[in-house]
Every structure is written in structure tokens, then in C-alpha cells.
Amino acid sequence: MNSPPLLLLQQSLPPISPTENLIQLKTPLPVHNSIPGTRTPVSSSSSSSSSLSYIRACAGKTTRRVGGGRRGNPDDYHATLTALNSKGRFPRKSLGQHYMLDSEINEQLTAAANVGEGDVVLEIGPGTGSLTNVLISAGAFVLAIEKDPHMATLVSERFSETERFKVLKEDFVKCHIHSHMSSLLASIEPSSADSRYAKVVANIPFNISTDVVKQLLPMGDIFSEVVLLLQEETALRLVESSLRTSEYRPINIFVNFYSDPQFICKVPRTKFFPQPNVDAAVVKFKLKQPVHYPSVSSTKSFFSMVNSAFNGKRKMLRRSLQHICTPMEIENALGNVGRPATSRPEELSMDDFVKLHNLIVKV
Secondary structure (H helix, E strand, C coil), rough: CCHHHHHHHHCCCCCCCCCCHHCCCCCCCCCCCCCCCCCCCCCHHHHHHHHHHHHHCCCCCCCCCCCCECCCCCHHHHHHHHHHHHHHHCCCCHCCCCCEHHHHHHHHHHHHHHCCCCCCEEEECCCCCHHHHHHHHHCCCEEECCCCHHHHHHHHHHCCCCCCCCCCCCCCHCCCCHHHHHHHHHHHHCCCCCCCCEEEEEEEEHHHHHHHHHHHHCCCCCCCEEEEEEEEEHHHHHHHHHCCCCCCCHHHHHHHHHEEEEEEEEECHHHHEECCCCCEEEEEEEEECHCCCCCCCCCHHHHHHHHHHCCCCCCCCHCCCCCCCCHHHHHHHHHHCCCCCCCCCCCCCCHHHHHHHHHHCCC
């Protein structure tokens, strides 16, 4: 009988038996690429095979060649669930944990960042290590940040036999990631000019996506590319929001100030365990180096002005920015920018805001 996937969160994934001939998952696993709202039991033989595959993958023995490249255990569906099973772990809603079950998505994330031999990659929230496995197999050294100590231990054990992986048990939004990455890059002799920069590839919790974006994008001196798996709505808002729309906000100015964003692909919610209520998407941010940022006298005062402008979104800029200078001076500046005196914030592009800032803000 079919049961809602939500029931899976109310059941404990049974532990793996230490004896090979007794390996059997009594609780049915959600079907890979299943129709939402249904699940189908997995046979004991199938469960046994997938469990053993995961154990071998942990030992670094399950690799194969694909198109001239090396790839790890391709069955992320069973590997992920078996890893959770082995530790008796539930995905924690408070941490926004939704694990990817499809290796092809992990490969798309890796390919979007052009990860290759010798690259240094930051991964946020590695979980059971399915994406980590693909990154390492592509030849990268992976520094992972994991807030959940149980998952940090799990992924550390999984990749204990490789020197290409290190996990830090920290909360990403609170850790000094710039310092960590600077030290790591300084310890590695660059093989090329591009290898002086690290990359970010991560399936991040949806509830911290904006915080992660705000923290990473200004680090063009450390990272060259940031590829994230985000909630689809957030991805579209960051990449495709246009002038004169309700979705146009200060974050759009921020994203385009520090990067060139690109929407890569949509990811259906059925690719995750547990299944979230929304679809996801892969987004790539090509970071600008500091010398290529828009020319403003102070980034702090620039974004302060932008935020003030949008705090009074329905107001004309000559009113919402009058704490900076007089309405007449703002009208004159808008004229010099090529905008009418009655302009509102959603009518100005990033370049317009840069010009306006340089005309009215005295630093």
C-alpha cells in the first residue's frame, strides 16, 4: 500500500547488520525518481547489494572510468540512504537537511564549476558525501564545512583513506572561511594561474541560501566560481529579476556588483530525501575580482544607500534618500544619470545606482 513520503521521517532507518547475509532494510526506502506521494518496498537482495556497494565506496574501491574521467559509486540513491541508515540518522529539519539522491545532479554541479585535477573546492554541508565523492573523483581537494557533528563524523570516516578531503565541524555562516581558504591555498603550490583561486560547489540548506550568497560573493580574491543548488524561487530571483518588477531588490544589485550570475538548470524536488515542498535549481556565480568591481568610493556607503532606497520602495528616491542630501540635489543627480526626477528604486539598474552614489555621497 502506498504511503506518503512524510511517514519516512517518522520511522527510524534500521541499522546495517554486521553480517553480510543478514543485511536487510526492514523499512522500505523511497523509490528513486518516484512519483510524489508514493513509495515502493525494496527487496532484501537489492538492499544487500546497495549496502555492500556503499561499504566498498567508503573504502575507495568502487570507481570506474566514464568518458576518460574517474567517477565514484554512481548509486547515490542507495549510498545516501544506507549512510544515514548506518548511523541511525534522521535528516534534521532545523538544519534544512535534504540529501541529493541523483548522481547526475552532482555531476552537473561539478561540471558547472569546471572542476578538474588539482582544483581546491569548498563544499558547504557535505552530508553523506555524495557530492564530495564526485568532486574528489574529478581530481579536486575538498574542504567541507559541516555544522552537524554526526554528519561530519560520517563523511570524515567515508573519506578517511584519501588525502584530498578535510572536514571542519563549524557553522558556515559563523566561521572565518576567508582565513581558512587563504591558509589552504597558501599551502598548495599552484599548478597554474587559475589554481590560485578556489571554487565553491555545494548543495546548501535552503534556509541559509541568502546568507551564504552574501558571504561568498565578495570573495573574488579567493574564489573564481560559486556553484550552488538553491531553491528554484530563490535562484530565479537572484539571476533573472528585472527592473520594474516586485522581485527586484537590493540583493540583485549585490549579486551583479560582485558576480556574473547564470541559471544552469532546474532540479525536481523528487531528487531529494526527504522531499522538500519546492523544486530546486543550479546557479553559477562567476565572481569578479576586486579590480573589476564597479567603481565606487566606498562599497559600504554604496550598499547603505541602495538599502535605504529600497526601504522606501514605493517612495521616490528624492524622498527616501533625503537623509544623504537635499531632494533638489537628488533630482539633479538623477538627471545626470539620465533618469527622471520622480524615479523610484526599482527603476534604476546597478550602473545607475553606482553613478547616483558617486554624485550624491561624499565619503
